[in-house]
Amino acid sequence: MTEANTPAIACRKLWQVFGDGAEKALTDALARSGNDADKAADLLRDAGMIPAVQDANFEVHDGELFVIMGLSGSGKSTLIRCISQLLSGTGGEIRIDGEDVRGASKKRLTALRRQKLGMVFQHFGLFPHMTVTENVAYPLRVQGISRAERTERAREVISLVGLEGREDSFPRQLSGGQRQRVGIARSLAVNPDIWFLDEPFSALDPLIRRQLQDEFLNIQATLKKSIVFITHDIAEALKLADRIAIMRDGKIVQIGTPTEIVLHPVDDYVREFSKDVAKGQHAIVSSVMREGETQFGPDDPGLQTGMTLDAALAKCMNLYEPVPVRDSSGEVVGIVHPSDLAAALQVDEA
Amino acid sequence: MSADEQLTPHALTHLTRGTQVALITLLVGALCLVLEPLVPWLVIWPAEWVLPATDWVGAGLKWFLEGIKPVARLFSELMRYPMNWANAALGATPWPIVIGLVTALGWYIGGLPMAALGFLGLSFVLSSGYWPQSMNTLALVAVSVPLALILGGAIGILANEVPRVKSVVQAVLDVMQTVPTFAYLTPLLLLFGFGPVVGLIASAIYAAPPMARNVMLGLERVEPEIKEAAIMSGGTRFQQLFQVEIPSATTQIMIGVNQCLMAALSMVIIAAVIGGFNDIGWEVLLTMRKAQFGEALLAGMVIVVFAVIIDRMSGALATERKRHDRRVVWALVAFGVVFTALFWSSLPNASEFTLMDPVAGAVDSGLTAFTQANGPWLDALKNNSMFYVLLPLRIGLDQAVLPFTWGFAWTPAMSYGLFAAGAVIAALMAWRGHATGGLMVLIGIGMLETGIANLPWPFVLSGTAALGWVAGGRKLALMSVILLSTILVSGLWERALLSLYLSGAAVFACAVVGGAIGLLSAVSETAWKIVRPICDMLQTIPLFVFLIPVLMVFQIGEFSAFLAICAYAVVPMIRYTRHGLVNTPDEMMEAAISSGATEWQILRDIRAPYAAPTILLGLNQTILYAFAMLVIAALIGTTGLGQSIYLALGQADVGLGISAGAAMAILALIADRMVQGFAEERRQALGL
Numbered sequence A: 001m002t003e004a005n006t007p008a009i010a011c012r013k014l015w016q017v018f019g020d021g022a023e024k025a026l027t028d029a030l031a032r033s034g035n036d037a038d039k040a041a042d043l044l045r046d047a048g049m050i051p052a053v054q055d056a057n058f059e060v061h062d063g064e065l066f067v068i069m070g071l072s073g074s075g076k077s078t079l080i081r082c083i084s085q086l087l088s089g090t091g092g093e094i095r096i097d098g099e100d101v102r103g104a105s106k107k108r109l110t111a112l113r114r115q116k117l118g119m120v121f122q123h124f125g126l127f128p129h130m131t132v133t134e135n136v137a138y139p140l141r142v143q144g145i146s147r148a149e150r151t152e153r154a155r156e157v158i159s160l161v162g163l164e165g166r167e168d169s170f171p172r173q174l175s176g177g178q179r180q181r182v183g184i185a186r187s188l189a190v191n192p193d194i195w196f197l198d199e200p201f202s203a204l205d206p207l208i209r210r211q212l213q214d215e216f217l218n219i220q221a222t223l224k225k226s227i228v229f230i231t232h233d234i235a236e237a238l239k240l241a242d243r244i245a246i247m248r249d250g251k252i253v254q255i256g257t258p259t260e261i262v263l264h265p266v267d268d269y270v271r272e273f274s275k276d277v278a279k280g281q282h283a284i285v286s287s288v289m290r291e292g293e294t295q296f297g298p299d300d301p302g303l304q305t306g307m308t309l310d311a312a313l314a315k316c317m318n319l320y321e322p323v324p325v326r327d328s329s330g331e332v333v334g335i336v337h338p339s340d341l342a343a344a345l346q347v348d349e350a
Numbered sequence B: 001m002s003a004d005e006q007l008t009p010h011a012l013t014h015l016t017r018g019t020q021v022a023l024i025t026l027l028v029g030a031l032c033l034v035l036e037p038l039v040p041w042l043v044i045w046p047a048e049w050v051l052p053a054t055d056w057v058g059a060g061l062k063w064f065l066e067g068i069k070p071v072a073r074l075f076s077e078l079m080r081y082p083m084n085w086a087n088a089a090l091g092a093t094p095w096p097i098v099i100g101l102v103t104a105l106g107w108y109i110g111g112l113p114m115a116a117l118g119f120l121g122l123s124f125v126l127s128s129g130y131w132p133q134s135m136n137t138l139a140l141v142a143v144s145v146p147l148a149l150i151l152g153g154a155i156g157i158l159a160n161e162v163p164r165v166k167s168v169v170q171a172v173l174d175v176m177q178t179v180p181t182f183a184y185l186t187p188l189l190l191l192f193g194f195g196p197v198v199g200l201i202a203s204a205i206y207a208a209p210p211m212a213r214n215v216m217l218g219l220e221r222v223e224p225e226i227k228e229a230a231i232m233s234g235g236t237r238f239q240q241l242f243q244v245e246i247p248s249a250t251t252q253i254m255i256g257v258n259q260c261l262m263a264a265l266s267m268v269i270i271a272a273v274i275g276g277f278n279d280i281g282w283e284v285l286l287t288m289r290k291a292q293f294g295e296a297l298l299a300g301m302v303i304v305v306f307a308v309i310i311d312r313m314s315g316a317l318a319t320e321r322k323r324h325d326r327r328v329v330w331a332l333v334a335f336g337v338v339f340t341a342l343f344w345s346s347l348p349n350a351s352e353f354t355l356m357d358p359v360a361g362a363v364d365s366g367l368t369a370f371t372q373a374n375g376p377w378l379d380a381l382k383n384n385s386m387f388y389v390l391l392p393l394r395i396g397l398d399q400a401v402l403p404f405t406w407g408f409a410w411t412p413a414m415s416y417g418l419f420a421a422g423a424v425i426a427a428l429m430a431w432r433g434h435a436t437g438g439l440m441v442l443i444g445i446g447m448l449e450t451g452i453a454n455l456p457w458p459f460v461l462s463g464t465a466a467l468g469w470v471a472g473g474r475k476l477a478l479m480s481v482i483l484l485s486t487i488l489v490s491g492l493w494e495r496a497l498l499s500l501y502l503s504g505a506a507v508f509a510c511a512v513v514g515g516a517i518g519l520l521s522a523v524s525e526t527a528w529k530i531v532r533p534i535c536d537m538l539q540t541i542p543l544f545v546f547l548i549p550v551l552m553v554f555q556i557g558e559f560s561a562f563l564a565i566c567a568y569a570v571v572p573m574i575r576y577t578r579h580g581l582v583n584t585p586d587e588m589m590e591a592a593i594s595s596g597a598t599e600w601q602i603l604r605d606i607r608a609p610y611a612a613p614t615i616l617l618g619l620n621q622t623i624l625y626a627f628a629m630l631v632i633a634a635l636i637g638t639t640g641l642g643q644s645i646y647l648a649l650g651q652a653d654v655g656l657g658i659s660a661g662a663a664m665a666i667l668a669l670i671a672d673r674m675v676q677g678f679a680e681e682r683r684q685a686l687g688l
C-alpha cells in the first residue's frame, strides 16, 4: 500500500456494456447525450446493447467492508468482475491501490492476482479433480511454489476456515457450507489485500448462512482486508457492511452506511429493500413520531427520539394510548401511538 | 374453412404456409406428369445437359493429390515404423500375457465384471483361431487411435482458444459426419498406395471428429466460475487450460475417447475392403465371398467381442471414478507371465486353436438346413416385400404392376382412377379442415404412381424447397435447392434418387417399427429391460458385421441391404422415442392425472406432444445412420450412390468416389437440416 489516503479501490465513470462494438457505441452515446449517463444508457438500450454497469463512481477504503446490493440482474456480478478484471470494462477507470488496472497488461494482471487479489464465487467454483488441499494450494502452485511449502500454507488457511480433517476430500464429498469454506480458504491462500466475494452465502441454507456470516466477520476482524462483498439480501448487507452501495438496472442509486440506507432511502426502490429488514434494530423512534402533537395518555414509558423501534416497543407492550417522546434534553417533542410502532415493525415480518 | 372457399384465388393468401407450398409442389408435379409426352426433359434431365463435373473433380483432385503425394508417401513411410512395432509387439507377445494384461486392465477399470468380460472375450477370440488376425487389427487400432486422439484433441482445443476458428471447425465436423466412410478411402488410396497405411490414416481421420467434438463440448461446459477461479488464482492461460479446464472436462473428453475408439475400430474393419493386410475385417470379407457363412459369422463375432470389450472398458473409464486394487492387477499380469514361462515349450500357437471350427461347421450346416426347411416362406417374405413394396416405391405402380407378379397389368385408366380417389380423399380432408394433409395425400399418391426413381426433377426440387422453407425458412430452402441442383447437373441424379428411395424406405420402416418399439418400451418397463441390451449391442457392433446375418439368410440383393440398413438405423428411433415419452416432467403428469386423464389420454395428449422434438431428433439420427449404412450395404447389392462410391474405390476413380460421396453428404445434410428445423420449431412451440 502506498500513501494512507490512497483508496484500495477507486472506480470512476466505470461502464460495462455488452453487445457488438460496445466501446464505440458507448463513446457515441456519451457524446450524443452530452455525458449524461442516464440518457446514454437509454440510447445504448435502444441500440440493442446491454449497459450492465452504468457510470459507477465509488471508492473502497483500506480495511473497509464495502457491500454492493441489488436485485438479481442489476449488474452486481458484472461490476465486481470489472474490478477484478475478469471483464475488461467498456469505459472509465478502475484503480487498485492507485494503479490503473484497466490499462494493465495481461502479465501485470496475472501478477496482481498472484499478489493481492482473492475472489470467492457464488457457486464456489471449486476444481472438481483436486482435493481440498490441492484446491486451496492452487493459487500458490501456479506461482511455482514448492509442494511442501504450499501444502503448509494451505493447511494454515484450511484451519482458519475450520475445515481440519477434510484436507484430502474432494469437493463432491463436501456439503455446500464446507465447499464455500474451501472457496474462502483458496481465495485467502496468497494472503491478498483485496478480497472479492460475489454472493458467497446465497447458495446456502439460512442456518449455515448465518454461521458463515459470523465466521466471516471474525476472519475479517483479524485480517482487516479491503473487501467488496456482493449480496441481494438486505439483512446480510446491514449485518456485514461498513458501507453499502445499492444498484438498480446497472446504476448505483445510493451509497451509505447501513443506518443511512435504512433511515434515508433516496427513492422507493431502496425503501422497498429496507421494508424487508428488521427495521426495529435500525430505525429509531423519530421515524414514527408525530411531531408537535401534545395530546397523550396517562402513561409515560419514557421514550426518546434516538431509541430503536425494538426498544420502544418493548416499553409500550401493554399500552394503547399515545405516549410522549422526549429529546435528549428531556423536552417533549412529539407523541407516538403504540399501534404505529407495531405497524412499523409489522411490515418487516412480511 | 370450407372447400370451395379455398379454391378461389382470393383465399390463397389466407392459406397457411404449409398448405401454400404443398399446393405449389402438387401443381409442379402434376404439370410435369401432364407435359411429359411433349417435353420429356421435364422428367428426365437430358444427358447432353450434364456437366462432366465428376471428371473435373477427378482431374482437380488428382492434380492436387499428386502435388502432396511426396509428403504423403514420406508420412506413410514414417507410419510404417509404429505400425510394425505395434504389430510385432502384439504379434510376438504370447497370448497368455495378452489375456492377462487385458484382464488386469479390466479389473483396474471396472472390477470383477470388466475383468471377466476381458478374460472371457479374449478366450473366445483365442478359441476361434482368429487370434493373429485380431492382433493385426488391434495393432492398426493401437496406432490410429493415438493419432486420432492427438488430432481431435488439438482441433478441439484450437477451436476453444480461437473463437473465430470455432464456427469453421463446427461446420467441417458437421460435413465430415455426413461423408460416407468409403468416400474417404479412394483419395487416400491414391495418396498412400495400397496397403494397411490407408486403413490406418482413414481410421485416424474418421475417428478424430468425435474426439474434437467432445473436447470442444467439454471445455465449453466447464462452469464459468471454475474458469474464473483459475484466472483469479493467477494462472497463465496455459495453466488454466491444462491444470483446470481440461481436467474438469474429463468426463466429456472420455466420452470422446470412447467414441474415437469405436470409430477407429469400425473404420479399420471397413478399410479391409482395400485388402493387403491380414486382419479380421479381411477375413470376414473373404469368407463372405466364399459363402462360408459359418466362418464369416465366427469372424464377425470376434469383431463384436472386440467392439464390446473396447466400448465397455473405455465407457467405464468415462463414467466411473473408482479404480480397483492394484495388487490384483499385478497378480493377474504375473499369472499370465508365469503361465507362459511354465508352459513355454508346450504353449500352442494361437492360430492353431480350432475349438470353434466345429461350431462354424455346425452353423454352416444348420444354416443350410434352416434355409432348406424354411426356404419357401423366406423366399415368399423376400419376394413379397420386393414386388409389393420396394419395387413399386422405386419405379412406381405403373411399371411395377405386372401380370407376372401382381396378376394384372397396370393401365392408364387405373392411374386416373387412383388420382380420382386421391382427389376425393384430399377434398374430404380439406373440407374437414386438414387442407395440408389432403394435399400431402395427393402428392403421396402421385409419388407412388410414378416411383421415387422416376420422379420429375422439377417436382423434387420444388418439393425440397417447400420442405426447406417450412422447416427452416428461405435460407434453408435456397441452400437445399442449390445443393440438389449440383447433383442434378453433375449427372449423379438418377443414382441419388435410387439412394433416396432405399434409404427413404428404410427410414420409413425404422420410424414405424422403431417408434412402436420405443412406445412399447416407454409403457412397459419389462419391454425396455429386453430391448435395451439389444439396442446397446446393435450400437456397438461395427457396421460391417450387420451384413453377415442378412446375407446368410437372404443372399445378395436389395432386400438384404434394406434389412441391414434397418437393423442398424432403427436403434436411435427406439431410444429417442422412449426417452422423449418417459421424460415428461412429473408436474405435467401429475396435473394430467389429477385432471382425471386415462393412461392412454395422457400418452396422446401430454406425453406425445412433449416428446415430439426428441422423437424428431431420433428420426434425424436414424436418417444419418441409414445413409452411413447405405454405403456399406453396397457390398451386398444396392444400386445408387453407395454402389458408385464402392465401384470408384475398386477402380481408384477419385472423381467419381468424391463426387458420389459428396452427393451422399448433400442428401444427408439436407435431410439433417430439415429435420432439425422441424424439431426446433416444435421445441419453440412448446417453449423449451
Ligand SMILES: Nc1ncnc2c1ncn2[C@@H]1O[C@H](COP(=O)(O)OP(=O)(O)O)[C@@H](O)[C@H]1O
Binding pocket: A018, A019, A050, A052, A070, A071, A072, A073, A074, A075, A076, A077, A078, A079
Ligand atoms: N456476458 C454477458 N453478455 C451479455 N449480457 C450479460 C453478460 N453478463 C451479464 N449480462 C447481463 O447484464 C445484466 C447484469 O447481470 P449480472 O451482473 O449478472 O447481475 P447480478 O449479478 O446483479 O444478478 C443482466 O441483464 C445480464 O443479463
Ligand SMILES: [Mg+2]
Binding pocket: A076, A077, A078, A199
Ligand atoms: Mg450475480
